[in-house]
Amino acid sequence: MRHFLFSLIALVMLVCTTQAQAGPVQDIMQNHRAVIEKSSRKTIEPAITALAESGLSQAQLVLEKWQSKDMWQRKADGLFFYAEKSGKNYRLIDFDSNEAVGEFPKSDLDQLKPNSGVRALIGTALVQFQLSDPDPVRRRDALTSIERSPMAEHLLPLRAAIKTETDPVLKAKKQRLERLLSMAFDKDLSTRISAIESFGGDLGVDVRATLNPLLTTRRAVVPGNTLPEGLNLAARLKPGTKELPRAEAYDMLVKSGYSAARISDAELRSALAANIENGQVGGIPVPELNTLEARDRAYAALAARGKVDPTVLATDVTAALAAHSFFDAYDEPSSVVTDAARGALRAIEQKVGLNQVLDLTLDALSLGSIYFLAAIGLAITFGVMGVINMAHGEFIMMGAYTGYVIQQIIPDYTLSIIVAIPMAFAVTFAAGVAMERLVIRWLYNRPLETLLATFGISIALQQIAKNIFGTQARPLTSPGWLDGAWVLNDVVSISYIRIAIFVLALIFLAVFLFIMKRTRLGLETRAVTQNPRMASSMGINKDKVNMLTFGLGSGIAGVAGVAIGLYAKVTSELGSDYIVQSFMTVVVGGVGNIWGTLLGATMIGFLQKGIEWLNPSNTLAAQTYMIVFIIIFIQFRPRGIIALKGRAAGD
């Protein structure tokens, strides 16, 4: 007996000492011990809240260890620790003092394994600690996770964490997030509205993503003509309009249980077919059942005899629709909030529209510069020399294939492009000179026949390219530093390769102007173009000038081919895709004037992008309308935007 009593006292003493050793966090956990052990999403809430709101610095450690399944319970006394593995045993560390209390075998311990639902709750509670974590990376991670799935519970911790923030970038981010969250979740209406209004014209996708859910509506129907009280009404709908077709409205009535379902035409047909008697249905001969009206009559007759369920007639449908009210109501109950959200969205959309115009302008400029590149060689051969070269497109293709071949030899993309540009020029220059010598010079005063002869060369070149390189598209890869895009904001961006093409077009323009206005060759070319015989008698070698000029035009086409190949796939049809547009560019701009070609290319670029914007789903239609527009444009300015006047116009 004495022995027993001693041991009892000893036990009590032991318990008392343990209690005395336990710190405040341990106390909280012990208070909620049953819930923590059960670890169910439904009941865990008070335990987590108690920890989170304790204001203790150790609470964060507890929550983190708990979440990462590193919290253990000692079976002997039910205390919680976190554990590190040491050999076969686990070293337990006390939460409050952060000191090791000893090593225990696994059999003496229970691991706490919260399920994913509980872990998510712990994660939410952890946010407030993470938001003011000393490590800025963790603070940023916490913000990102809130952005990804914003919840009402995040709002207060976030507000609390703004004051203590030292990093200006993170502070701005927190403030923005705080406004977004108050927009959606704050209980005070005026705070919400001022948050909404603070975003006037903000282009961020996150703002629109927060505003749009505020404006979600649900469609509903009620009997009678009066709507229920307390609705935040978005719109009252009339059946038979575009928003609410009659069939859809009646379906709503059926689904809400206000009306009986109507039998469909196909069901009516099979019901009639099932009730044919002696070649008659409901007293009407089968061959006469070829109108909907006769079928309705037959069905009504069958229904009257009780053979089929009576159906709803068209007049009943009309009456039912008239007797009910259809409406869209906002999920958000406060109309002040929805009004403010609508206003903010409208302001944002206006600004987005403006920025889209800017984006479209950039797109149009880059398309225009592609057309300009394709047409500038033609501006020399057709515009200056007056030679129709239908094989111009094939020179572009040759340039692109030259680039492709060089990339096969030189694997470094930057270097290969630098080599490819002069090589493409050389190859197409040689081809152009050969063509001029062999074919074109015999046809200088017969332009229509030049057109046909060069077309013959064009189909031959195309087929040769197909025979050599095959029909599949060959890639011409741009160097890595041309990947990516220059992003101005969430709406406006332009890829670097398009900027490069734009710059290249400007360079070409400068080169062209320099050659034509500042060099001997340009002077002689202009002289030969204006009056070949006079130029000859002044000692200019007409043949040589023609040959070089044609070669120059062809060579520029080759370089354009490299540029075009960088963003389009290289096929043997690459050239013929551009030839008509190139001629259009030159003709629209005005033959014989490089500024005209520039204007023509810009105009066609803007036109095509503009039409595409009006009808974005259909680029084929855009091209069709553009060509039609050009045909009409030529009616009014047959000599192009910039027409040569006087003797230079020739004719």
Add this chain to the structure above:
Amino acid sequence: MKNSFILRNPSVLIFLGVLALFTLGVTFMSEATGAGLISTSFVKTLGKTLCLCLIAIAMDLVWGYCGILSLGHFAFFGLGGYMIGMWLMYERTRQIVTLSMANAEIPPTDQEVVDAIGSQIFGVVGSSDFPPIWSFADSLPIQLALVLIVPGMLALIFGWLAFRSRVTGVYLSILTQAMTLALSLYLFQNDSGLRGNNGLSGLQNLPGTDAIPQSLISIWFFWASALALGLGFLLASWVVSGKFGSVIRGIRDDEQRVRFLGYSVEGYKLFIFVMTAMIAGIAGALYYPQAGIINPAEVAPIASIYLAVWVAIGGRGRLYGAVIGAAFVSLVSTWFTGGQAPDVPLGFYVVKWVDWWQVLLGLSFVLVTLFAPKGIGGLFDLFEGIRSPRRHGAALGPDQGSLQEKEAQE
């Protein structure tokens, strides 16, 4: 009778005679009506070739005689084909649908029939409603009239706009090319109402002739094509033989002078342009039922350029030249691309004609343009001893026109 039309144009009689002999020959050698020496598919090829000869005549009128190098006449050809194709497809689908619905227990309503036809025809482009341009597809007479009206109207509008603002020469060529490109791009869309790039198919099955074998139908079409070609040739040579012909040749050689002489150049050009467009429409309407399928690729600019190639190789400025060119080039082209031409082993490389025929065609075209501007037709001049004066490459008239040689011989 000294000045009668036939006596002044002996080539008409010769041509019609040759055409009649050819038609008879094919008829007696075909499977359906003769000894069966020629296969049905070859009869179809010959029939199609006759249609191509007809559009070549149209091209020769507009280019060789009037000096307008139109690179868009295949647009009219294709439109003619689409117009007749709409009726063929609608009517045949209607018959199939009616037949399948006749077995149903309850007879279909008219709307149900139309809906079923619509979903049969437009199912491939994800639609089942008839677009407005199909409004007349159920009526053969109206669609036949549209074969003439639609190409004619397009040519009238386009030609009026172009000629009115005095777009000439290569500019006009490029503009016509743009027109046919625009049309083909438009037809390529799925919502153009003409089944997008699927085109119209099954046109070789004439509605209501299920019992008649294709061999007989192909001969019918062959006869129709020969008749159309003969009438077209007669019409074209009549148009170019009289004073009217002199005016349009004058326009070709020097438009300004003809205008100063008081002729309405635009009117003459517009007449020729619209008439040739209609002839092209008829040729297309006869061609595509024999081909069986029409899709927007047929209207692509390249087709019209080939037309110019045929006429140039045959010899422009003479109607029989155009016919010879079209027949020769398209038949040789069929032979080469059909894989029937023997390969040429060069030791290090085997020339496969399927791959190299286009190259040969392109280069021979360049050679013809450079060295034989009269084309194959020039051989007849050689035969008759007609020589063009040596002009050292200089053009005859002051205009940069197409064919000056004929004037030189007269």
